[in-house]
Amino acid sequence: MIKDSRWLVAGAAGMLGTDLCDELRRRGADVVAPARDALDVTDESQVAEQVRDVDVVVNCAAWTAVDDAEEQEAEAFTLNAVGPQLLARAARLAGARMVQISTDYVFAGDATRPYPEAAALAPRSAYGRTKGAGEWAVRAECPDHLVVRTAWLYGAHGPCFPKTMARLAAEREELTVVADQVGQPTWTVDLADLVLRLVAADAPAGTYHGTSTGEVSWHGFTQEIVRTLGRDPGMVLPTTAEAFRRPAPRPAYSVLGHDALAAVGVEPIGHWAERWTAAAPVVLEGS
Structure with a gap:
């Protein structure tokens, strides 16, 4: 379903959007990747115009300034909930499949076992x-949807944790990093590949991790980053999260389970350490 299909990627210039567009083009898809001024996802008329005649809509656009959202929740809601609602509605009217990228932050982060999709x-x-709220809106507006939650994303095409740690490691003799927050570092190239594999497999509508x-x-993770640097x-x-308190609370446990992928016969992304080894030369190039 990838080759010769037509995909709209909202947020195409971002870290994930760039890798997704690259993967789609490599596999022979027709990619619609409008600049932000050509697609404001909160503008219903722009959304309707761009979504017309596409097979799949992937929403990578989001308000990701986690701390700023604490003071600007209404603005974050507009981009993270109203935008997905409009895209999903337009996708349904166009007969397109809707893919919404979501996050581990929808959970409290106080679990001791991987969070199941449900x-x-x-x-x-x-x-x-x-x-x-964006997840809810997509489910309500477009029955043919995939909600794909991710976490701890890093990639070559934007600021990310490994790049920051590599820069600091070059400047300092010691780094102090939080040890009581646990998650799954995920390369944007791998997430892009997973989205394409889910769609190619015609995975049932639902939520996947x-x-x-x-x-x-x-x-x-930082120890592995500096080891990569020699x-x-x-x-x-x-150190502890308490020592680095920020306006928005971070989940202490952001590990997501992958049972829904297994149920539809789609392989999850590989182990974080193995994938970091593959990603590091690309992500840290020039760092």
Whole structure:
């Protein structure tokens, strides 16, 4: 279903959107990747115009400034909930499949086992609330939808945690990094590939988790980043989230389960460490 199909990617210039468009073109798809001034996802007329005559709509556009959302929740809601609603409605009217990229922040982050896809939402931040509302809107507006939750994204085409740590490691003898928040570092190239595989498999409408397998703390991930750079992982010292308090609470446990993928015969993304080894030369190029 990829080759010769027509895809609209909202947020095409972002870190995930860029890799998704590249993968689509590589596989022979016709990609509509409008610039932000050509597609404001909160403008119903622009959305209707752009979505016309496409087979799949993927929404990578989002308000991702997690801390700012605490003070600007209404603005974040407009982009993270109203935008997906309009895209999903237009997709339904056009007979297109809708793919909504969502987040681990829709959960409280206080679990001790990977969150299943059907776990109750309990966001603790404005960002999580607005993204949860976006999920609800997509399900309500477009029966033919895939909600794909991801977490701890990094990639070559935007600011991300590994690039920041690589820069700091070049400037300092020690790094102090939170060790009591656990998640699944996920490469945008891998997430793009998973989205394409879900659509190609004609996966049933529903919610899926698009993260690497395994789990690690920010501290452990940073140790792997500095090891990649040829530095001693011992330079990375552990600290607590309490010592780095920020306006928006971060989930302590952001590990997502992948049972829904297994149920439809779609392989999850590989282990985070193995995928980091593959990603590092691309992501850290020039760092």
